[in-house]
Amino acid sequence: MAVAEESHFGRAAARLGTAQPPLSQRIQRLERELGVRLFERTSRHVTITRGGTLLLDEARRLLAQSDALMATARRIRDGENGLLRAALPPDMAGETVAAILAEFQQRHAGVELELHELSTAEQLARFASHDLDVGLIHHPCDVSGLELGPVLRREVGVLLPRRAAAAELEDVALADLAGYDLVLFPRASAPALYDDVLTTCARNGYAPAAVRHGQGASFVRGLILSANSVAFSPRDTHLADTALQDPDTAWRPLTGTPLAWRHSVAWPQGRSDAAVSAFAEATTQALWNTAAVSSDLPRHPIHLRPAAEYWV
Template identity: 65%
Template sequence: MDIVGHVRCFIAVAEERHFGRAAIRLGMAQPPLSQRIQRLEKELGLRLFERTSRSVTLTQGGALLLDDARALIAATDTFLASSARIRDGHTGLLRAGLPYGMAGEPVAAILANLHRHQPGLKVELHELSTTEQLTRMTSHELDAGLIHHPCDTTGLELGPVLRRELGVLLPPASSLATRDEVPLSALTGHDLILFPRADAPALYDDLLTTCARDGYTPQTVRHGKGDSFISGLIHSVNAVTFTPPDPAHPTDGDGTGIVWRPLAGTPLAWRFSTAWPKNRNSAAVTAFADAALNVLRDTPGVSTDLPPRTLHLRPASEYWL
């Protein structure tokens, strides 16, 4: 008797409270599912369900066994995943996410740090938005990541939160390029280029809220990720974008007219930290968190910030007020 397969059927019927829906969920016909439940009941010597023409309910014995059944399946899945990694020669695998647009030098430094401290660890790095990382960590497709705050961190453990202040990239011939620093309110009349809202909704809204409170409400918010695409928008539509200081960002013009300037009062910053699901820590996750922290903390302009505030999710909107 395939006890694990029969127990999976028991859990599906218990959760769906309906043989038809459970059969669809399991990808099988209803009669074989009913037969499996009957064989399991016979093997256990225990009736698991009360059945009527209209309903399916757990018996007291079935209800008492449900948690143990779930634990059995979870342990089986873990065992099978571990055996598959060993079978395929992967004695240690870390799947980690990094945000879009991260410079090549810190990515290489994180990998070098990991290889130095965990030489037997196989690392899969994925370039993902904060939303994509959170989704994959929930579905167990990602072991750890580097996420931007604010975001919903329910069910996650976090490393220290780091802060990197943002400046502004200005379009060619902007009169603001003559200033040493630019107030947000002075950007009125310029479109704003941001990452797509779906990548990090709370961060997107938080940035626009801060801009509005400091006197800048862009007439149009445009979206882009790649540096070349964003540069094209800055040139063609009188737009600006927020970005940290970087040697690649000119402060005295670069022949194209694009100039980077700090923002007055440093009102905007990227806030980010490593993250991983609670109760799924491991030596590999710890090594990734330490490597990312060590590399990013040494990046110019990065400082330690306060832990993220509790995030109260709000309905989708252009920005919060």
């Protein structure tokens, strides 16, 4: 980069605090390694080639990333604020999110928490690209390459029109939902969980004629009221809380609790530092305090079912 900006080996060497011959040799080694001629040289001029020009922006980005990495390392070494990139799924209640933030602040106030709302599939993709440090995932999913906290279970009930016959029951069997369409989160956000839900429904006598997709509370409520649909939700979510106060919708537990959302905090193997541990502990504690969770197969993943089993 220095040679390109100075167009002169002598000036570039002085800028870098080195001698000209070693700098020229380093450029030659770099050209051999890249297989690209970077400069045209004459006795008086140094001109960057087209290939060198194309690589120059990439070189600047690499140097900027290197500087950012070193700056972060210095902050960590000196005990200054670091950055933790964390994620929660979209179905977390506001009370739970607030509790997680408060718990984390108490446990590890010296770290800046960058919190994202991401589905399980989005979290797994960001783990793979090294753009996420820790997150709360839905099981079942592919947890290869990840470490897990305890698996926590949130029992799921059903949201349905208050005029529905099943709304008169204290708890509702899945078979009682026959004739209703199902509103479910988009499959892309958690494919294995999506298939698992439909498998469980089919095994318990409920095969929805159509599956509609939605997550926002107002949108799901509109589908329930106008499209002869029902939806599944834990008791602690905004959807369920709204239904309990809504004269037109109702939330009821499911007979025998056949459905549950299972969560655990996940992070890449080898990334279990103090900040990750603090987030895992804060999230687990917040779920216990606000989401009526129970322990479910602690520290063991839920095995994946065949994706197409519910169609059989």
